[in-house]
Each structure stands twice: as structure tokens, then as C-alpha cells.
Amino acid sequence: MPRLAKYDEGQILGAAAKLVAANGPGAATMTAIGAALGAPNGSIYHRFRSRDELLGRLWLSKARAFQDSWAAGLTQAEPLAAGLEAALSMPRVVRADIEGARIMLLHRREDFLSDAWPQEMKAEAERLGRQVKDTLSEMTRRLFGRDTTSARRATAFATIDIPVSAVRRFVSEGGAPPAQIDEMIACAYRAVIEQERGAANGA
Template sequence: MARPPRFDTSKLLDAAVRLAAESGPSGVTMSAVAAAVGAPSGSLYHRFTGRTALLAEVWLRTVEGFQEGYFEALESSDDPRTGGRAAARHIVAWSRAHPAEAALLLYGAGEFGREDWSDAHLLRAEEGNIRVRAAVAALAGALGVHGRAGLDRVTLAVIDLPLSVVRRHLRGGIPLPEYAEDLAEQCTDALLAGG
């Protein structure tokens, strides 16, 4: 029976997340990740074809991990406003529980080399984006909101506004206040209730 690898992909990606949170995408290099876990560089090249593939995996794993809980929260109730409020709370709670990943997501996919990603990585990213757009559109429809302005308001309520509650604190290196989830939920609910 083969011995399990000493440096598995998950550990390597965890180290890359920490490096990205500390130094931004430029801090995520093959040699830096290898050094962070005490692995030979070959361990990384065995799993990733190069830095571009590593950056894509770091970004996509983080986004997909976040989105899993986000969609669960958004679809947690038959009442669309309840689901919207839960999604807003999820953004803040997930960021509190995963500060390194949340700091990483302050950057955009472009800063993680998106223009050079493989077709497979680009497809994963686009599938996630499509799913987000569809979920927000479904929420808007369930709320009886139509048109571009209405969709923009729902997007602001369940994505942009809760992210803004988190962003200021993450950028400043300040812990999220204990009431941050409540604040995001209240603001989201006010937007979802209006017009």
C-alpha cells in the first residue's frame, strides 16, 4: 500500500492562502509556499503545473468554499427575505471564521492571474459566477422585483452591502465588531423590503 503524501494539496493551498492574506497575490510563489510548509519545490510542481495554476487553485478553492455556505444560507427558507438576511449574515460570519480567506478575497481574480488561467480554471470560475447571478435573479423574482434597478438593489442587499461591512475591518486589520452580522442583516432587510 502506497504511503500517503507528506505534503498534500490541501496543506499546500492552506499555506498559499496564508501567504496571500499576509502579502497579497504577489507573495504566493512556488518557492514561498514550499518554504512555508517545509516541502521541496518538487512537491508543488507535482501538483500544480506552475504559479498560474497555483494561483487559480488558491482563488477558486477559496471562492467555492465561501459560496457553498452562501448558497445554503440564501436558500435556507421559503421566505426570500429570510434567505437574503441569512446570506448577508453568512458573508460576515464566514469572514469572521476565515479571516485569511476573507482577506484573500479582497483581491480580485484578475490579481490572481485570471487572464492566464487554463480553460478548466476559467470554466470553474464562470460556473460560479453564473450560479451567483442566477441565485440573485431568483431572489429578485421571489421578491417580485423586476428590471435592472431592482436587480441592482437586490445585488447590493445580499452581496455588496455585507461585503462592505467586512471590507473596512479586514483592510484595517481590525476585528469585526460583535454586532457586524446584525448590522449586515438589518441593512439587507431594509433594502429587500423597499420598493
């Protein structure tokens, strides 16, 4: 029994992250995770009731880190700076966690979700969904003074779609995006926001 407590949740999720980042979700079997840790399968099942739960917790932990970094842009007092901070959070978090970036950007969300999740995991997934919706609405209102379909589309494109597209190629190649990418994201972000503001003012 003492051996069962040798490997904590963080170590197990870390091993799973390496396997998923290298070869996709299918590579993260309980046996493979145990082998990567040098641990018996019992050690894994002591922490996680099933593989679905393990992969789910891995996805939730990475999604939380990426989204929290994006939402933190709202702490900036000036609206344009707040949106830019959100946009630039993507290359920064990718550099900080390449494995997490490969998990989040190169694989489908559905590969990690399961109806068999415990209720607290389902609740966390729902919270993350609300966070995106609520943060996007607040960011849109701050940038444009309104939360219309057009303004929200521009906000999502400028702070999510552009940064994700900008870093994905580097992530797929196994590297971190260079500093130049931040400058390009910033230029594209400003152009989208200015275009939407101009359209709203009839320019």
C-alpha cells in the first residue's frame, strides 16, 4: 500500500501530457503512463478512476491555464491594451508550456471529453465555457461600447483566432513562436479593432 501513494496527481498528469503531446491522446494509455513513470498500473488507478477521467483532468488543467491567461487581459485599465494583452497571452503561454500547447492546439476537444466524467469535472468544463462567453462579452463592450454580433466577431477574431493561427504552425513543428510573431499579432489585432470601430462610425 505505501507504494500506491508514491506518484501524485501532478506527476501522473505530467507523464500523460508528454505522451499526448508527442503522439496524441491515443498514446496515453494507463499502461503507457505507468511505464513512463516506472509505476505499476495500480498507482495510476489509485489517483484516477479511469483513463477517461485522467485525460479529462489533463485537458481541463491545460484549458484552464490557457483561458485564465487570456482572461487576465481584462485587468488592464485601458480597453485597447486589455484586448492586446489577451491576444498576446497565446504566444506567451505557448512558450511557457509547449506540451500544453500541443495538447490544446493540435487535437480536438472531443478527444478528451467523456459522458463518464465525475460531476465536478463536468461543472468545471461548464465554467470554462461560461468564462469564454462572459470574458468575450466584457472585452467586446470595453473595446466597442456595445456587444453586437459584428463587434463580438471582431473581438474573437482579434484576440483568439489570429493568435491561435499565428502560433499553431510553430507548435505543430515542435517549437516556440519567435518574438516576431508577437509583433505580427499586435499589428493584426490593431487593424481588426480599427476596422470594426471605423465601420461602426460609418467611416
